[in-house]
Amino acid sequence: MAANWSAESIxxxxxxxxxxTGxxxxxxxxxxxxxxxxxGHVIMACRSEKRGRTAAESIREDLPSASLSVHECDLADLDSVRAFAREFEATYPSLHVLCNNAGVMAIPRTExxxxxxxxxxxxxxxxxxxxGLLLDRLRETGGETRVVTxxxxxxxxxxxxxxxxxxxTQYDPWNAYAQSKLANLLFAYELDRRLSESEGEIESAACHPGYAATDLQRRGPEMRGSRLRLWAMGAMNALVAQxxxxxxxxxxxAATHPEIEGGEYVGPGGFMGMRGAPEIQRSSERSYDREDAARLWELSEELTGVDYRL
Incomplete structure (x- = not known):
C-alpha cells in the first residue's frame, strides 16, 4: 500500500x-x-455541458491557471459519444490518459x-x-498512454x-449495477490483453473508490421517490464513507503512478477496502474469466457498432 501517497504525490x-468522463x-x-x-490539460466529458461549465468555473476559483475544456458526452446516447470523439480528434492532437469514470448506480430500470x-x-x-473511438489518438500519442476504467x-x-x-425478463437495480461494474473489469482486462498482443504503448488498468460519499448514491432513491432510502443513504455517507x-x-x-502496469486493479487499502490510501489489489475471480471477457467484447462491438480493429 502506498500509505503516504496522495494527490500531491502526482x-x-x-x-x-x-x-x-463525469x-x-x-x-x-x-x-x-x-x-x-x-x-495537465483536462477535457471534461459531461452529460450536461452546462453543469460541466459550472464545475470548471468552480475549479478555476481555486486554481485560476487550470487548463480545462468542457465538452458534452452523454454516455446514454452513442450518437453523443461519437460526436464527442469526432470533436476531440478534430481539436486535440494527443491523448495521454482516458479516465472512464462516469456512472449511474442502482436506479430503476430505464433505457x-x-x-x-x-x-x-x-x-x-x-x-x-x-x-474504441479514441483508440487511434491514444496510439498516435508519443510515449506510454493509459486507459483507466x-x-x-x-x-x-x-x-x-x-x-x-x-x-x-428480470430486473434488480443492485444486480444490474453489479453486472455493469463486473463488465467494466472484464473490459479493462481484455483490453489490456488485446493491446499487449498488438502494441505495447497503451496500458489498460482499473480501479475502484471504496465507499466514497458522492451524489451517485442519491440517484436511485430520488428516482424511486423514497425519502427513507434517501435518508438512510445520507446517514451511511456521513457515518462510514470517505x-x-x-x-x-x-x-x-492508476492514471499517473509511473509503476502501474496494464491489467492492474487499484483500490483503497484500508478498512475492508472501503477507505484509505491506494494499493494494488485483486478483483473477483469472475473478473478474470477470459471466456466471458471475450464473449462480452464481441457482443459489445456488435451492440455499439464500434470495431477496435485489434
Missing amino acids: QDLSGATIVV ANSGLGYEATKAFAREG TEQGFETQFGVNHLGHFALT QSSAVHERGRIDFSDLQGE DAETGALPLLY
Missing part, C-alpha cells in the same frame, strides 16, 4: 492531455481538479437512447464505445447474464 503533468461532480470532479493542479438497460448502457457500453467493489456480487443482459477527494485517489494513482 508528478508534473505539463503537456499531458487527459479526458475524464468530470462535473463527485470523483470525476476531484480527479479533474487534481490533474489540473499538476499542469438509453439506443434501447440498452441504462446501467449496462452507461457504465459499460458507453465507455466501451468511447475508448472505474469499477466498484460491488462487482464482486456481479454475474454477466448473457441470457438477459438488458434486464428485460470524502470524494479521498475516493478519487485510486483513479489518480
Whole structure:
C-alpha cells in the first residue's frame, strides 16, 4: 500500500492531455481538479455541458491557471459519444490518459437512447464505445498512454447474464449495477490483453473508490421517490464513507503512478477496502474469466457498432 501517497504525490503533468468522463461532480470532479493542479490539460466529458461549465468555473476559483475544456458526452446516447470523439480528434492532437469514470448506480430500470438497460448502457457500453473511438489518438500519442476504467467493489456480487443482459425478463437495480461494474473489469482486462498482443504503448488498468460519499448514491432513491432510502443513504455517507477527494485517489494513482502496469486493479487499502490510501489489489475471480471477457467484447462491438480493429 502506498500509505503516504496522495494527490500531491502526482508528478508534473505539463503537456499531458487527459479526458475524464463525469468530470462535473463527485470523483470525476476531484480527479479533474487534481490533474489540473499538476499542469495537465483536462477535457471534461459531461452529460450536461452546462453543469460541466459550472464545475470548471468552480475549479478555476481555486486554481485560476487550470487548463480545462468542457465538452458534452452523454454516455446514454452513442450518437453523443461519437460526436464527442469526432470533436476531440478534430481539436486535440494527443491523448495521454482516458479516465472512464462516469456512472449511474442502482436506479430503476430505464433505457438509453439506443434501447440498452441504462446501467449496462452507461457504465459499460458507453465507455466501451468511447475508448474504441479514441483508440487511434491514444496510439498516435508519443510515449506510454493509459486507459483507466472505474469499477466498484460491488462487482464482486456481479454475474454477466448473457441470457438477459438488458434486464428485460428480470430486473434488480443492485444486480444490474453489479453486472455493469463486473463488465467494466472484464473490459479493462481484455483490453489490456488485446493491446499487449498488438502494441505495447497503451496500458489498460482499473480501479475502484471504496465507499466514497458522492451524489451517485442519491440517484436511485430520488428516482424511486423514497425519502427513507434517501435518508438512510445520507446517514451511511456521513457515518462510514470517505470524502470524494479521498475516493478519487485510486483513479489518480492508476492514471499517473509511473509503476502501474496494464491489467492492474487499484483500490483503497484500508478498512475492508472501503477507505484509505491506494494499493494494488485483486478483483473477483469472475473478473478474470477470459471466456466471458471475450464473449462480452464481441457482443459489445456488435451492440455499439464500434470495431477496435485489434
